[in-house]
Amino acid sequence: MRGRKKWMVLVVLSMFMVSALLIGGCGKKEEGDKAGDEAGLTGTITIAGSTSVQPFSEVLAEKFMQDNPRVQINVQGGGSSQGITAAVSGAADIGASSRELKAEEKGQGLVETVIAYDGIAIIVNPANKIDNLTREQIRDIYLGNITNWKEVGGEDAPITVVCREAGSGTRGAFEEIVMEKQDISNKVIIQNSTGAVASAVAGDKNAIGFVSLHALNDKVKAVKVDGVEAKEENIKNGSYKISRPFIYLTKGEPTGVVKAFIDFVLSEEGQKIMQDEGAVPVK
């Protein structure tokens, strides 16, 4: 009895292994064929720069390398300034920036391609009557200088300020655009995901928070900033101020495999990926 059982186990196991080998082998073969069909796309691309663009570049690179197995893309961080420098010096094939270039950085043979926008909505509870805040007011709220809604024209109630954790890209963008290098008060409530911020604001009628534009839902209300509604088209035309462009920089017009990659990023598929990851597509 025992002997037979063992034998059965062995048979089943070996069947598993054989089928695994077969499936694995087939998969490899298919990939090889596909690469042959794409003919020619080989090479290495180095992308360096903004840590806010980095996660997007990584996802895009991953997909591109999947489609073109002979292309190797290295994505590095370092910050927008470093990305610009690297693009000028040629240390990186593509420099990534999450801010507009300053006057002295323009020129130098750099070609800017805006690949997407990043928009941040300022949200309050739907029960809150406030529907417009200025950037100064938002900054003062997050600095802890304004602590009551009546100071910005609302009811007499303390403001519950909700914020993302240190290191979050959304917080980084918010600090950059709204806080103007001043530190967010350490009294604020910290939530570590966009969803958690939204639900904290949805649950507390005195709360304020900020989330990526794509995370807006009808349980929270996005306020106008300086009178402009947080909408994709207002971000694209530049009137909504709490937004920033994601820019790829190349030394001269992109060519070869770099051009192929940027074309892929701007293609419907690439833009869809950006949108899924939380950016506002350019197209």
Next chain:
Amino acid sequence: MANYPIVQNKEKARGNVFSAGGFYGRKTPVRGKELWVEKVLMLSASLFILAILLITLFIFAKGIPLIAKTGLTDFIFNTEWNPTKNKFGIGTMLVGSLAVTLGALLWAVPLGLITAIFMAEIAPVKVRDVLGSFIELLAGIPSVVYGFFGLIVVVPFIRDNLGGSGMSILAGAVILGIMILPTIINISRDAIRAVPEEYKINSLALGATHYQSIWRIIVPAARSGIITAVVLGMGRAIGETMAVVMVTGNATIIPDSILSPVRTMTSNIVLEMGYAAGDHQAALFATGTVLFVFIVLLNLIINISAKAGIKNAHR
């Protein structure tokens, strides 16, 4: 048995009937199998120890360099945490962990102890069984569910009735208290049940009432077990993460009231691990290192207090 003298000798030498093939009255091939089983058991035990050693080594290797760079006292007692600007002080979180844990113990220990006494000494068997299964249920609920309950029920309740944002030490203490109740109840109940029956009988014979016997004789005799229960509950409270992150608000401030939001050490790690890099990540590991040392110290306290308790009991 007499046919296998070697087996018998070995069995005697180890003083363990289960380790030798002879116990089952099987023939020699079984003995070979037994040896294998022993080796496998030994291997899994060593793997377990190896895993613990590796984890310890890893936490310390990742955390110590940053503590050394910041300075131990500065890291632990500085209250400024601004990792993107290289300010790493977990003072506020140390206070936060202690405040939430203490708050939980403050109400869960008396309640747990009284429930344990009730279950061990007073409750009829049926009530005791029902209570017991409820406590088991309580122990089996995942912590994220407690956190969700806190977020949906406790936080709004505090916000509407006591003011503030609701995300507070109080909310954390309420949720953690519920979570450590099963630990406190189960262990102190077992400790109370383990008190020799004669103590109670003698006490009653001397004319003490049942309640006097419980408070003056049984509970003091079970003291070391009850202390273990409290310390284990405390360990669970300090180590709990998910539920706490959801209800305490996670602000890095020294709290000025129980309605103020706080961040605990565990929350700090789970909050910021997602995007942390470089020194920031190292600082989170360093937070883990401090927490690790903290919990090892707690375990030492358990052992010492348990030993002291045994000595006292023998006096």
